[in-house]
Amino acid sequence: MIVLDELDRSIVELLIQQQNLTPSEISRSLKVSQSKVWRRIKSLKDSGVLNGKQVLIDIEKLGFGVTVFLGVKLATKGRVSLIDFEKAVTSIPEVQLVQHVLGLYDYRLRVVAKDISDFERVLRRRIMTLPGIGDVEANVLLSEERRLGPIC
Numbered sequence: 001m002i003v004l005d006e007l008d009r010s011i012v013e014l015l016i017q018q019q020n021l022t023p024s025e026i027s028r029s030l031k032v033s034q035s036k037v038w039r040r041i042k043s044l045k046d047s048g049v050l051n052g053k054q055v056l057i058d059i060e061k062l063g064f065g066v067t068v069f070l071g072v073k074l075a076t077k078g079r080v081s082l083i084d085f086e087k088a089v090t091s092i093p094e095v096q097l098v099q100h101v102l103g104l105y106d107y108r109l110r111v112v113a114k115d116i117s118d119f120e121r122v123l124r125r126r127i128m129t130l131p132g133i134g135d136v137e138a139n140v141l142l143s144e145e146r147r148l149g150p151i152c
Contacts, residue, residue, distance in 0.1 A: 001063035071105035080132025
């Protein structure tokens with residue numbers, strides 16, 4: 001497991017927002033030396049946290065070994081606003097993706113956790129306490145294949 005310090009996190013966040021930033025631009029933004037930023041980026045690449053020209057974060061290298069997709073149906077009683085729910089759910093750091101969908105569930109969430117017991121903690125203490133939460137269905141990711149480019 002790789003532990004990121006505050007500078008590493010700041011660099012990764014900047015690169016996620018704007019992938020083509022140079023070390024010089026990052027150093028100016030963070031007010032640290034360019035050589036320090038360059039060394040940190042090299043270290044992040046060497047450790048596998050950053051891959052390729054795109055910013056692809058390997059969450060397993062950061063200690064998150066479990067990915068769970070949650071289908072969330074909002075409760076009809078009390079009628080919470082979608083904005084309130086979205087604001088609350090996006091404040092949970094383990095929630096990596098929030099999709100408002102049409103179908104059986106109202107939302108689809110991608111949640112990462114260190115292990116199943118850590119996921120249970122996130123589910124019980126954070127997700128199930130969200131305003132308007134109703135039914136939840138969990139699907140644990142077993143493997144993932146990525147298809148690059150458009151479907152022909």
